[in-house]
Amino acid sequence: MQLQDLYAAHLAEQMRRADVALASGGFEQLLIPAGIEHYGFLDDQSYPFRSNPHFLAWVPLHHHPGSWIAYAPGRKPVLAYHQPEDYWHAPPAAPAGFWCEHFDLRVIRRAEDARAHLPADVSRAAIIGEANAAVGDVRPNNPDAVILALHWERARKTPYEIARMRNASRRGASGHLAALEAFREGASEHQIHLEYCAAAGHTEQELPYQNIVALNQHAAILHYHHSPAPRPPESRSFLIDAGGSDAGYASDITRTHARTPGAFADLIAAVDGMQQELVGQMRAGRDYRELHIECHHRIGRILKDTGIVRMEPESQLERGITGTFFPHGLGHFLGLQVHDVGGFQAGPDGGLIAKPEGHPYLRLTRTLEPGHVVTVEPGIYFIPMLLAKLRESTDADAVNWPAVEAMLPYGGIRIEDDVHVTEGAPENLTRDAFRAVAA
Numbered sequence: 001m002q003l004q005d006l007y008a009a010h011l012a013e014q015m016r017r018a019d020v021a022l023a024s025g026g027f028e029q030l031l032i033p034a035g036i037e038h039y040g041f042l043d044d045q046s047y048p049f050r051s052n053p054h055f056l057a058w059v060p061l062h063h064h065p066g067s068w069i070a071y072a073p074g075r076k077p078v079l080a081y082h083q084p085e086d087y088w089h090a091p092p093a094a095p096a097g098f099w100c101e102h103f104d105l106r107v108i109r110r111a112e113d114a115r116a117h118l119p120a121d122v123s124r125a126a127i128i129g130e131a132n133a134a135v136g137d138v139r140p141n142n143p144d145a146v147i148l149a150l151h152w153e154r155a156r157k158t159p160y161e162i163a164r165m166r167n168a169s170r171r172g173a174s175g176h177l178a179a180l181e182a183f184r185e186g187a188s189e190h191q192i193h194l195e196y197c198a199a200a201g202h203t204e205q206e207l208p209y210q211n212i213v214a215l216n217q218h219a220a221i222l223h224y225h226h227s228p229a230p231r232p233p234e235s236r237s238f239l240i241d242a243g244g245s246d247a248g249y250a251s252d253i254t255r256t257h258a259r260t261p262g263a264f265a266d267l268i269a270a271v272d273g274m275q276q277e278l279v280g281q282m283r284a285g286r287d288y289r290e291l292h293i294e295c296h297h298r299i300g301r302i303l304k305d306t307g308i309v310r311m312e313p314e315s316q317l318e319r320g321i322t323g324t325f326f327p328h329g330l331g332h333f334l335g336l337q338v339h340d341v342g343g344f345q346a347g348p349d350g351g352l353i354a355k356p357e358g359h360p361y362l363r364l365t366r367t368l369e370p371g372h373v374v375t376v377e378p379g380i381y382f383i384p385m386l387l388a389k390l391r392e393s394t395d396a397d398a399v400n401w402p403a404v405e406a407m408l409p410y411g412g413i414r415i416e417d418d419v420h421v422t423e424g425a426p427e428n429l430t431r432d433a434f435r436a437v438a439a
Contacts, residue, residue: 004098010160025145033133060247066111156371169433171244175200188231208250212241219411254416329362331375381412
């Protein structure tokens with residue numbers, strides 16, 4: 001189907017979800033601001049604008065601060081489209097595209113003019129947005145009942161959203177291939193980052209999250225952010241965690257590479273193979289918490305088979321040893337936000353599904369359903385701070401410390417794909433994108 005046809009069905013689904021959410025909270029209208037630009041304290045420079053994800057769920061306008069959506073069940077949604085007359089900055093173009101016919105469009109020149117296009121009486125309105133997006137007496141109230149219902153539904157992506165995420169995956173894959181080539185040519189972290197942005201077709205502000213571009217031991221810092229430092233004398237290893245964006249929908253991709261064959265390259269291959277086995281299990285009905293625990297067992301097997309840890313995987317997990325080498329969660333929901341909403345939600349009315357004991361950093365505890373898009377990102381890291389604690393523990397003798405020390409200069413490994421859960425076999429958005437880009 002064409003994107004415009006997918007969008008028509010998507011918007012109809014957004015309206016259906018809004019109808020249910022409004023009824024659950026006892027409201028009659030849904031008002032959603034795109035948001036406004038934020039300025040630094042005592043400054044006239046604004047931070048990069050990020051549109052309200054609830055706004056983006058309705059319309060693909062991610063650079064339109066000051067705009068509003070007004071929806072009442074059974075009526076065509078109103079879009080107050082902010083297009084200022086501005087010669088200091090480039091204003092948004094006139095409304096155009098397949099989405100326009102689905103809205104009652106009202107072009108406004110000043111953000112405050114949106115008030116005239118919103119309901120006169122907003123006492124029964126659910127207004128979803130940041131507090132400073134208020135216009136006149138229309139102030140976001142963010143009722144829990146409405147937000148919880150919307151977040152629960154947003155976990156299930158529509159075909160239109162999946163199409164957008166496929167596009168975002170292809171942009172990310174293009175960037176990754178360019179970054180790998182720059183690494184092979186001996187570029188610095190900052191140079192690699194620039195090559196990524198150019199190939200993905202993104203400015204830094206358009207990236208779905210700040211790129212992680214880590215050479216050597218920097219890969220042991222989970223959220224390492226590079227600086228324009230000179231390239232190191234030797235680039236032994238390279239970890240890149242970087243995604244693309246399409247109409248606000250994100251991809252989230254991580255790859256790790258070794259400069260030369262050897263033990264670290266073999267460890268990358270082992271993690272990659274294990275990761276693909278886990279991807280195959282991302283099926284409807286699977287509890288993501290159980291998949292996370294299974295990942296720990298598989299990491300324990302790799303650590304034992306490579307001679308890094310002399311202990312059975314089950315014992316490693318019980319003793320917390322796998323957590324030293326894999327201290328984060330298996331993955332998270334992905335969509336309009338990189339760590340998308342609803343990952344712990346027990347139902348449309350709220351409630352929390354607890355994380356497994358001893359695994360505080362897992363970001364997803366739900367049972368998988370068709371339409372979910374999740375990341376699958378196992379890793380093995382050699383983090384000096386965590387290793388120092390293990391060396392001081394009663395389990396220190398189970399670790400092959402010379403093998404660990406040989407890995408320290410490489411930092412660590414993470415392999416991450418974005419996976420669409422279907423009625424049958426999972427769709428690996430990331431691997432499909434790499435094949436499409438390389439073809």
